[in-house]
Amino acid sequence: MNIKVEITRKKIKNIILKVTPDGKVLLSAPMRVPESYLKDFINQKEDWILKKLDEIKNRRKKEITYENGDEIIFLGEKKYLEIINSSFEKVVVKGEKLYIYCLENSTTKDRERIFKNWLKIEITEILRSMTYRLGKMIGYLPNEIRIRDMKTRWGSCISGKKVITYNLQLAFQPLPLIEYIVLHELAHIPFPNHQKEFWNFVEKFIPDWKERRKQLKGK
Ligand SMILES: [Zn+2]
Structure with a gap:
């Protein structure tokens, strides 16, 4: 596993593993637990650690360029943007896709406006x-x-x-x-x-x- 885990020895009874909100993986271990045991422990927890790190990454707001394939987080879920040329403007979320319907030759600003208007209406509701x-x-x-x-x-x-x-x-x-x-x-x-x-x-x-x-x- 290529994840950096900071290990601290403490006067405690159990091993405590946590992922901080800024993405650090911290492990507190009792004084006498051998290093090899801790390695096994971390390996066993790999899925859990990766899941936590992924959640953090998803929550960090990314710049949206409003191009096809852009990642957009909506309600904590990753969506991929698809621009659809249309005679009307709207936004549709379906599965992993977020579709922005906009006029042909739409600019980044147009797409942003359509998306933000929609976002405000959605979150307000x-x-x-x-x-x-x-x-x-x-x-x-x-x-x-x-x-x-x-x-x-x-x-x-x-x-x-x-x-x-x-x-x-x-x-x-x-x-x-x-x-x-x-x-x-x-x-x-x-x-x-x-x-x-x-x-x-x-x-x-x-x-x-x-x-x-x-x-x-x-x-
Ligand atoms: Zn308060």
Whole structure:
């Protein structure tokens, strides 16, 4: 396996293997476990490591050039772009393909505009229905939902006004991570700050919220 694994010896009982959000593979091992054992252990975990690294790579946003064969991540899944000349403009996702229908002689800018408009409509619909579904479940619904392209956060909530704003960039994330953000923002309606009660409330509905949050930070 050509993966670099950083091994640290610690006073622990079990071997701990993890992949950090920035793609480092770290292994903590008890003092006395032989090197050969660790090698076998890593080999056995190869599939798992590769899967994790792949997930991280998928989540990193790539530049899109809007040419045939471009990789586009949509809801955490890799899609391949295909440009179709057409008399109308639309986007269709089917299996591993993402089709952009556009006029012949379309420029990169045209394709980008068609894609981004579509992306905004799609993610808005997903966020709206998810917010409604989860909001009903936990007993708190917002008065208003906004979608913006934001640089530093996935979402925000003005508790007093019950206004939730989501980041448009969520469209690139897998659904379970989007779900965590939606629940997180909804939980701010009863709990404006990140106090203990807030996290207890989140955990009631998403027990693995820590794992999901960690994955989001690896953006
Ligand atoms: Zn928060």
